[in-house]
Amino acid sequence: MIDVAGLPRPANAPKAGACVRAERPEPGLVELVLDPPHRTLAVFDLPLLCDLDAALDVLEHDALLRGLVITGRSTRQFAAGADIDALAELTEPALLARMVHLGQQVFERVARLSRERRGFVSVAAIGGAAPGGACELALACDFIVLANSKETKIGLPETQLGILPGWGGCQRLPRKIGVPAALDAILNGKLYAPRDALRFGLVDRTTNPEDLLRVARGIAMGREKLEHRERLLARLAVDRNPLATRFIAAQARKAVLAKTRGFYPAPLEALEIVARAPHTEFAAGFAAEVEAVARLGTGPIAKNLIRIFRLSEDAKKQKLRADGSSAEAATRIGVLGAGVMGRGIASLAAERGLWTRLFDIAPAALDTALAEHRAGIAEKRARRRLEKHEAERAVDRLDVTRTLIGFGRCELVVEAVAERLEVKRAVLGELARVLERDAILATNTSSLSVAAIAANLAGPERVVGLHFFNPVKKMPLVEIVRGPKTSAETVQRCAALALELGKTPVIVKDVAGFLVNRLLGPYLDECVRLFEGGVEPERLEALLFGFGLPMGPLELLDEVGLDIASHAAAALHAAYGARMTPAHALSVLLGAKRLGKKSGQGFYVHAHKPGSKDKPRLSGDLARFAPAGGPRLAVLRDEEILDRALLSMLNEAARALEEEVVAGARELDLATIFGMGFPPFRGGLCAWADTLGPKEIVARLERIAGEADIAARTGGRERFTPAESLKRMSQSGARFHA
């Protein structure tokens, strides 16, 4: 019996033996069904592992046993991986080490059955998702059979959570499919569809869900003989060749570093363990996995990544009504305005299966929208991500029109026309007359208030803000903005739509800048002022990029467009007053016709050819846009520059939380990560703030507020005077996250 003392156990754990059912469909064959009654989705928590262990104990004493099938409670469900909730709570490396060791031991018992009995065959029969630990259990069996269904996916995504496969995956996967393929799977953390998993040998057979158990039993009992892929040559030439594995590992390390920029240790450690696996004894390999997971899993990065994972899972619940039923996403939508945002939204919707009707008065805009949509589909088709008929359907689903007729059957309409109140009210007002009463009228506005747009529209309960970010297909966040009368049902339906489009929804109040743009405002403005004050652009960009943001502030401004940024800054100033007073440099640059990426030049010079891979370079003549008589800020230390930029954002976040713009710090963190690319390894803006602590934050803010150039400029003090909530937290010692 394994020692479980002190290990985390869920509150509603059932009695012993309830999680695993042993069935005997025929003599000599046992089928272990993972069916924990306390979970809607089976998870390898302590009760399940213990019951599995006990079941294996019985099997080891059954001399007549020839075959074993392990399967989930249905062909649509196998098991999720480890108990993420428990992992989130574990802070002691020693305890985590025991959890890891426990899983290894239990799965090793499965593998041992085949090793110690001649002719014994174990088969994992999987339908539904099998991530992480579930995949590792399958790898401990002789063969893996997958059901060919849309919901079936298998892989090892642990590195995405800041850890690595610790239940034997790092050892068994490279032995099964070779080091290069194993590195690819583990370092990218991808979940593979059945066809791909079969192709590179992760699984051994696929079949229809209806035939899954029959086929698995046939293999287990020797009626169907499967062979392991013969990889002798690959094994000798690559896996067991230290020179070859060193080369491959070096290449993989380069690729990982390029992606993670060195911020994430888990993939690098996984790389080492996996590359060495073929010439490491199992015992040593398992020990390495335990040590690495215990250390990484209790570290801050894994904790942050796990928290973000749980937050985004929770965000999915926003489509649920009070009674637990799920609101439906629209299947037919209208998009008004074929500018960059409108056509992005329309193309995304059509791609994801919604019948979409796109309107614009300019025929050229509609032509561009269609052409881009078709090109995107063609590219997916070329990469074999879509079958021919799926690609045709995706093209069919986007229709364009130059008039506002034909929208009557749309369940939701989102307008993305010019940011002018009369225009938005006009188009939505016209549609309100022809749409069904419960059709949702959504606005993608970023600078106007939903309340102003909704005023006097029939059915205000169905008016809402649905704020996408640019570029629509890449940015994962959608802000759902509640108007004054927006109903809960409308919000839930919007959340359902956002999820259907592959986005993460965050519900925000109808205030200027909503949440993300309101936080970006002071951050970008402060960076522009640092630039104005003589901080070299290269240094400024490097510092913020080095903090972990996806790009420096000047590059972000170029991407957004200096005209848009300027307009947004003015709106924030009008709404929030002195603390949002904008710097001058943007208008000077705009005066010189530098709009950023869209005009080919802003702070950077951008490549002219579309699709060119040349990186933009900073303009050589930026010095002339920094006014001569301004403060000399180049003398600031690196930490001071970072503080001015990031704490201005944090201070605003504290105010936003005071005003309940979002539900809480968790939602704010999620929004910063998905909306502006705040580094996930830091957990989000508030999580990062907690690493400083409120006392330190208040002290730094007050110091900055008192600096000569800040105090001298309009709005400088106001921007950096600590928000009330921060002062209160500093006194009570409270943090953003409990």
Add this chain to the structure above:
Amino acid sequence: MADRSPLVLAAGIRTPWARSGGAFAREDAGHLGARVARELIARTGIDPGTLDEVITGIAGPPHDQANVSRVIALRADVPEHVPARTVARNCASGMESVATALTSIKAGEASLVLALGVEVMSRYPLIFSDKASAVFAQLSRARGPAGRVGAFAHFRPAMFAPRVALLEGLTDPIPGLIMGKTAEILAREFEISREEADRFALASHERAKSAREVGRFAREILPVLPLGAREGAAALEHDDSIRDEQTLAALAKLKPVFEKPDGRVSVGNSCGITDGACALLVTTEGRAQKLGLEPLARFVSWAWAGLDPARMGLGPVYSSAKALDKAGLALEDMDVIELNEAFAAQVLACMRASESDEFGRAKLGRTKALGTIDPRKLNPNGGAIALGHPVGATGARLLLTAAHELIEKRGRYALATLCIGGGQGGAFVLERIES
């Protein structure tokens, strides 16, 4: 309770007609048809689940979409419970779909039908010769490298000359005549000169150009950005076969194409090979009212007639006689006449035949001539010579254009008629609905 209210054309829309091998060269009948179907459904606001059927007329269905109507229906998001069929009557397939729909409705089998006419002649296939096909078959049966080499040895370069389905499709196998040759026969018999034919062709272009410039077709046409459009291309908004700069001199320079050197039929005074799709919603007046739609016209009568395949160009005369008789009307009662311009000589022959007493007595079994086709009422907005003739779609366009022209002119009756390869004619009589 059976709905016996009159049959109506409730709404219609078409793509521009595009010269084959041009803007729509990479288009596909299923995609193009679905586009107009979706648009008509959206604009009329009907619930596609209430359609009784989707019927498509097409002369050359794509080999991989045998029942292209079903493909169109499903790609237009018509629910799968709505049945669909594809019909063919050569050049009149677009009219056949409407006639079939109306017959169904009259019989009480349907009440609301989507009838389309579609043709993408650009995609007519090139076919391997029989000799080449035999060698391919041998190749696929071959076992082992020796067998394959043996099969390859039978290939000859001449085998790769393809059969052009377009040309073969436009040839009537019974008299062994390509369509243009039937027009030559009529030109000789009715003493139509080359110059007369060219003048008629010029008028077609001039009228079509004017119609386009005053936006006459704007009500009918849905601009389309075709599949395979070049980067930066704009949606096609107008029928692109119209030659704005056409002159008699330019027409005269063209050599006769079907009978050299003395023929009267050139490519300039023939209809253009074109691609296009047209969707029409047909129903009863009562149903249209319930759906909140303002119908374009009533269907008064329609008729098909058969005649000598070698003289198929006279089909409009035969079929119009039948349709007019059914309606109890005369040719002179028509305010608008859409007579498809397969060939200028063919249209002129129809005009001479209908005003000939001898023809009326000998061929139509009447006591005198059918009547006079007033040139001012004939194809006032140009015809297939300028606009093109996407074979399976034309019939539907004639109905749509005639209905709109009736409204425009505030006329009472319109006749839409065409000749049909193989020796037939089809004709419809429409009536404007007083509002």
